[in-house]
Amino acid sequence: MTALRKPTFAPMPCEPRPSCDCELSRVFQTAPAAPHSPFSPGQALFRQGDPVRQVFRIQSGAVVSYSLLSDGRRQVTGFHLPGGFLGLEAGVSHATTAEALTTVEAQALDRSDLALRATTDNALARALWQASVGAFQRSEDHALILARQGATERVAAFLLDFNERLGGGDVMDLPMTRQDIADYLGLTIHTVSRTLSQLQSDGVIEAKSTRHVRLLRRTRLEWMRA
């Protein structure tokens, strides 16, 4: 896929996008704050293996979700921004741990309630379907990134994808560590760091600090992504 799909979460109220979250957003408008919200950095919204009790919507902050593999490694499956949902795509128990990267405010609804309402609210049932389709497509995009051979391609794809989700401005505020990025891209922290340094010395990006990146040559980045 030449380009990654547009992010499915809509920062603005809904638009006639095929997989539109309007219905879910409407349901969440009256949702209460999640227990323990706001979450502190490093705090878990839920953990791998936990039974799925509630569905979250992020109001502010950023969340990373990851799986611990049997060999002790960690695979980051995604980063979640305001407007995004968590817990929808799970089965009976969570396959990932969701951890706050920053201070996170979130709402929560009981998933059993949601499922119950879906039995009478067809628009909601449809929205749940569409939300899962969106999660699937994001996962496919992630797989496509992981399938890219080169470190440069993966990092470029990550930067462009995340920048798009942040609204497309030139300056990006990265809420995650290099280790998070590395575990997301299937690389080591060293390679990620080296690649970013290389991109900077090539004049493609400017690293104002470790967490702030400015895209200088977006076109060249897109070309690198291949």
Next chain:
Amino acid sequence: MTALRKPTFAPMPCEPRPSCDCELSRVFQTAPAAPHSPFSPGQALFRQGDPVRQVFRIQSGAVVSYSLLSDGRRQVTGFHLPGGFLGLEAGVSHATTAEALTTVEAQALDRSDLALRATTDNALARALWQASVGAFQRSEDHALILARQGATERVAAFLLDFNERLGGGDVMDLPMTRQDIADYLGLTIHTVSRTLSQLQSDGVIEAKSTRHVRLLRRTRLEWMRA
């Protein structure tokens, strides 16, 4: 991917999948054969970019789905066996091409019909949700395979995964070529071939022919998968 911060619990890679396709299967019991069914090997059920018109259920044979990347490479996103559904997880247009590996018999239903029925049939709506959740989880598993560093780990994971889907018997009939496997695992055909040869000389598998593999030491394979 290095040491973890706080391994709070034993990692649990594989969780029993909720395959509650009963409702969908019921709907498909009266479904007509797909147009052009049976498909010949190499024939496409649908192509990347096509508008999504119908949902397929495979009755016999095997299907590979893949995306063509802008750099000309091909990324296989999955293999589909009898009982599997195609077209459920797509948005308005297909992100992948679905191609018959063998002679394939399939049924088809108009997706608009399905969506329409879902507005009055809540069990169906719920089944559609669950099916998409299943597709998402398979995609996550695929991403986990792609994130594994070594060729041996990826091939072992593929063999075990596919063997499980075939029922768990010791002998496997692989409907796909080495190139298909390579594109699925993000490796080259050479590395896949070399790895399989290595596994055979190690006594872990026996390649009766290129398309027939027998698992001799499943435990060692599972250990390799890590």
Next chain:
DNA sequence: CGCAGTCTTGAGCCGTCTCAATCCATGTGG
């Protein structure tokens, strides 16, 4: 000021990709 965590950078090794040749199974035509 020192500590701990994060990030950067260097040197060398190892595994996968690339390029290339060969083998094998199948099918076709003489």
Next chain:
DNA sequence: CCACATGGATTGAGACGGCTCAAGACTGCG
């Protein structure tokens, strides 16, 4: 029945790039 063509699969040699090991720099915080 065999020679040949074809496409898939295997195998080898070498190059390249990311991982490992290791050291040092930077940041935030006590």
